[in-house]
Amino acid sequence: MNIAVCLKQVPGTTEVKIDPVKNTLIRQGIKNITNPFDTYALEEGVRLKERFGGRVTALSMGPPQAVEILREAITLGADDAVLLSDVAFAGADTWATSYTLGKAVRKLNNIDLVICGRQTIDGDTGQVGPELAEMLGVPFIAYVSKVEDIKTGLLRVQRMVEDGYETIEAHLPAVITVVKEINKPRLPSLRGQMKAKSAQIPTWTAQDIGVEKERAGLAGSATQVVKVFFPQRTHRAEMLKGEPSTQVEALVEKLREAKLV
């Protein structure tokens, strides 16, 4: 069982500020962390390795400092890590990101399972997992809350749906995204930290993984961010006056007008 886990370095806050001129996140003064949902993906990868054997490779596309989260991944049980970093990857949307990750997974060779977090806390799209499966041409299962079994090339999982869960089987290789209910990520160990400190983490560029530059980064992005802004908070309250009964009548009338009832 060779597993690849995709991780993203994100700002350690849910209250991101946006540069109004450049339309980019203001990262100054905010500590970068591993996307919290990805920590469950990593933990599940390590647990599956402990159950079924094999290796776990942590994968991240990002600027050079993203190597920090890969080192942390080795602390937490990943066997190897690879950073995908190249100016050609910059400004990628989910499509270009998935294309690049897909190329890296192919280069890793013999990967049976790719695990991603359900979404990131900065982009929040939840698209990279499914798109990556498309790029690789393999089955995809979202919102996995339990991996029941893996045998003879078949994966059996529970996935969360709105009112319960479904049990699904898929052929390997496959891509899954996991929810936080799937496990409780372990604490780092001292030996893991020592191993991580001396671990060699290679950086793969566009050339290394055979990425066509026009399909990666901003150039390869199907979507372009035109503007990023916080919606203006508007307060347009109307106070209804009179006796409670007249207020209720007036309220019902307003709701009818707005076609809400």
Added chain:
Amino acid sequence: MEYFLTEQQKTMKALARRIAEERVLPVRAELDEKEEFPWAIMKDLADSDLFRIFVPEQYDGLGGGSLDLCLVVEELSCVCSAVAVSYAATALGAYAILLYGSEEQKQKYLPQIAAGKLAAFGLTEPTAGSDASNIKTTAQKTPEGYILNGTKQFITNGGEADIYTVIALTDKTKGARGASAFIVEKGMPGFTFGKKEKKMGIRASSTRELVFRNCLVPADNLVGREGAGFIVVMRVLDYSRPGIGAQAVGICQGALEAAVDYTRQRIQFGQPLISLPVVQQMLANMDIKTEAARALVYSVAKTIDSGAKSFTEESAMAKVFASDMAMQVTTDAVQVCGGAGYMRDYPVEKMMRDAKITQIYEGSNEVLRNAIAIELRKRKGRTA
């Protein structure tokens, strides 16, 4: 204060702090209330390799020294000293094997301890507290091994630990010179557990009787030679006392932080309590005492790690001073928090209850002051 910790020591300290905050803090009050042994936390500590730090590398440890152990104990104790002592008592139980064990004993037991099996140290008996040499437990030599009979009392980690270092008399006629140390494993026939104590503080930790009724211990489990039991005891306790000092420093730090937090928020006479001069004086004294205790404990730990041959006096000082400070600092923490501080909804009353034992166990402070005085009398001239 800059204590010139190595990168690895900083890493250990940060990891212990993280475990204390993430895994201990949320359950601290409940464990205390229910007097429940913190097994889940012990597993976290084991998984994080913290039981490896005091074990040499050739036995699957990380080869750390006294200071490394003190740093971890302090951080755990800052949040809950019942958790800290359950961890530290394993080091205490392991020290006899580390210092006096045969190569076979080390190879058999130390990797187990490094991986998180708990250990304990059995010396105290109903008739032998401060008068430790008055033990009655016997170990009779037979062709099959040693047969142990007797009862040990107030044993930390009793019932929970798998590996026990037990002191028993191999020659009753020789008193202290007739005592020997043995490794006894949980489950050996004739070894059972008696009364589980209900304590004032450190209530999540286990304190229990060890009962030996014709318990056959293999001859290979004798630690050191016959009759050397009290040499083992004295040396083991010299090594372990800075750990109690570190436990006390952690209690001081936890109480200081809780007192500062509370007095910053609590408004009386139209201002936060911390702006009242009388409260400021008390908090400043608590801070001074905490840092002085820490400086002494770290210095003694570094003295041990430097390879010093004799450190009975220093090790006793670290334990006595830090534990006295812990009692004073926690008492003042309760005082500045007032009525709230006395309530179980706030952590300082627990810290005050937990602090008391540090003045009592591993040699009462009175016995240790005697030991320091004996060292003073031995001195012929001035020492640097």
